[in-house]
Amino acid sequence: MSPRTRSIVLAIAAGLALADASIVTLALPEVLVQLDTSVEGVAAVIGVYALVLAVALVPVERLQRTHGAPLVGAAGMALFGLASLLCGVAGSVVLLLVGRALQAVGGAATLIAVFALLEDGHGADRAHAKRLWLGAAVLSAAVGPALGGALTQAFDWRAIFLFQTPVALAAAWVCRTTPTRDPAVLAADDDAPGPRWAAQPTVALALVSAALTAVLFLLVLLLVAGWSVDPLRAALTVSVLPAAALVGSRIGGDATHRAAAGSLLIGAGTLALAFLPDDRLLWTVAPQVLAGLGMGLALPALGGELLPERTGRDAAWLLTTRHVGIFAIIAVLGSITATRLEDATQRARERGVAVALDARLPPQQKVSLAPALLGSVDAADPRGALLEALDRERASLDPEDLPEYDRMASRVDETLIAAVGESFDVAFLVTGGLAVLAALVLAPKAPPPSVRTGALLGVTLVVTAAAPALYAREQDDRRPTPIALLDPCTAERQLPGSGGLSGFVQDRALEALDTSACELGSSREELVLALADPQDADRFEERYGRRPSAGNIITSLLFGG
Structure with missing residues (x-):
């Protein structure tokens, strides 16, 4: 196997370990129903992976210094593959969380070993390997939801984990047979003096990682659980993000300016998501483009430029910082969003009953219709349950009542959509604010910009202010008239x-x-x-x-x- 082919296989393994923090997001509604858990429970499926990965990275890097990247990486990839199999056959959320924790330990070993092996190349091969690592680090988390959604739609949520097993085991064999220098020599290289870590970029990286979680997790949850979009359509929708990130990663310039501009664009996109006017998927495209461009600008500038990524130790701390940000925001916003979604669903049910009671339908029919339509609506899949009930009850009506019924159904549906959107707005506003805060943290370190860079930063500031404002105005214009629950x-x-x-x-x-x-x-x-x-x-x-x-x-x- 040629060195370049080995590098590609190893980069795929690293990308899989990084993507696993987000790959399951489009399957979470199915996990919620099939394993009879809650929104907090499915949030833990992501949170546990991010937390254990963050905790394991530094100890695993020390282990790799002693035993070498091929052995540690092969063991980690094998553990990752077997843990993926455990996740795929899990019959309870507890067993799934155990599998996710084991996946994270294996993922940590995979990432540290792959970084060391890619860094151990020479000349053109090393430059190629560096590009592969950068691509995995920037794009994998963004690609994860789209890949997971496609697998869920084609097969089942369990396929997300089961397909990873053969990939990880094959990568383990490649890793174990990859030639490398003596671990003692590599450890000496790691101990050589290098650039010191700075507090401001570290804080900014954690804040940006937390903000991106809103796009990678909360947006997907809104699409699939809130709006009942099927996983494949949702996967196609969120594929905008990695495409935009790829474009953003090609933009050059001073690292601090790129990181600050990227943070502002992530903030603009995430804040705009708090004001989605209605459930048309097209409304999510522009915010994703902004967040994706920001992701492509900020992550490479922060990781590898403003923060060193010269050694395995550097890589471990960079990845730890990213995943601490991911875990922290999920831990905080997961429960808040779950509570708000449950409250919003209950309000929407009551408002829907009000619409049904005031409709011009036969009295006995419509009063029994109201609880029949809204009684089955819950926070697990509120719109899906409503649409199913609307179709079911429509078949029982007389033809002359159908026009009034359809008007009522449309009003109930738009009421539910608005309520579900309201339950996510706080989370989007908070995470968007974190991204803007990251830009402010970086501002004191920024050198005076050139004319071109100054113009770019000016445009970024305008977009950051304009995008959420335009979306807020559209939302206000299109929002349905609130239904009052009278005394x-x-x-x-x-x-x-x-x-x-x-x-x-x-x-x-x-x-x-x-x-x-x-x-x-x-x-x-x-x-x-x-x-x-x-x-x-x-x-x-x-x-x-x-x-x-x-x-x-x-x-x-x-x-x-």
């Missing part, structure tokens, strides 16, 4: 007034529903959900101290009992 004791509702005997019964039923809700101290929407769903009834009883009965007069009136 049933004082509400002066405009009743459907559809006429005839059925219309009269409908209006009286809605008035009686308000009266009953007023007596219980709840909204009418909460009451309808509680009458139809045991979990909502439990929530109702916990909040109001009474469990609504299906045997009272109001229930008989509403449900025809």
Whole structure:
């Protein structure tokens, strides 16, 4: 096997280890459902990998100095492959997390060994190897979600892990048979004096890595779990990011200026994601282009230029810094987003019930329709459950009621989309702010820019301010009119007034529903959900101290009992 071919195989192994922090993101909704876990649980699937990798990198680098890169790398790749197999057959989230932790240990050994082996080349081969390492370091995390989404769509979420096993085992054989210098000689090279690490670029790298997690994790979660986009379409959508990162990595200039400009572009793209006007995937393209360009500018400038990447020890600290940032932001924002998504889903259910109750549909049909549509909606896949219920209930309606039903369905759907988007906005705003903060951290170190660089930085500043502002204006223009949940004791509702005997019964039923809700101290929407769903009834009883009965007069009136 030629040296260049070996280098390519080793770079693929390193790219796989780096991509594994994000490769599973498009499969998380399926993991959530099949393994019966929560949003926090699926966030841990990424967080555990990032944390263990960050902890293991420096100790593994010391081990590699003693035993050599071929042995340590082969052992790490073999462990990574077997741990991937364990993840692929896991029947519980606990076993999956154990597999992910073992993957991370193997991934740490893989990365340190591959760096050492690629650095051990000479002349043109070494230059080629350096480019491969840089490509793996910059692009792999961005490519991960697209690759994982394609595998999930074609097969199953388990395929993401199972396909890695033969790749890792093959790379282990290549690594073990790669010739290298004596470990003692390499260790002496690592101990040679070199550039010192600086605090500001280190902090900036951690902040940028945390911000990019919003694009690599939160955006994917919004697409698949929030908007119910199928994994392949989501994979194609997020493929914009690595393409833009590749373009950004080709832009030259002073390292500090590139890192600062890249951080600002990441911030602009991430902040714009907080103001997505609606669920059309096209709206996500421009923010991803900005974040991808920023990624391609900032990561190479920070890792390898402003921060040294001359030795295995340098590489270990660089990768540790990146993954500490990833883990920290997932640990903080994972639970916040999960709570906000659950709250937003509940609000959307209640607002959807309000829309259904006010629709001009037959009274008994629509009051039973409201909980049938919204009762199955939960935070695991809110829109997917809603769309399935809308299709199911539509088949039971008379043809003359379908136009009104379709208007109601569209209103309920857009209400849910807006609510889901609101649950992610804080996370996008926080991570976008972190990227802008990274640019501010770097600013004191920046030398005076040239005319060309100054113009580039000026454009970057304008884009950073303009992109979120334009998206916020579009969101405000396109946002559906909020549905108010009125106080049933004082509400002066405009009743459907559809006429005839059925219309009269409908209006009286809605008035009686308000009266009953007023007596219980709840909204009418909460009451309808509680009458139809045991979990909502439990929530109702916990909040109001009474469990609504299906045997009272109001229930008989509403449900025809």
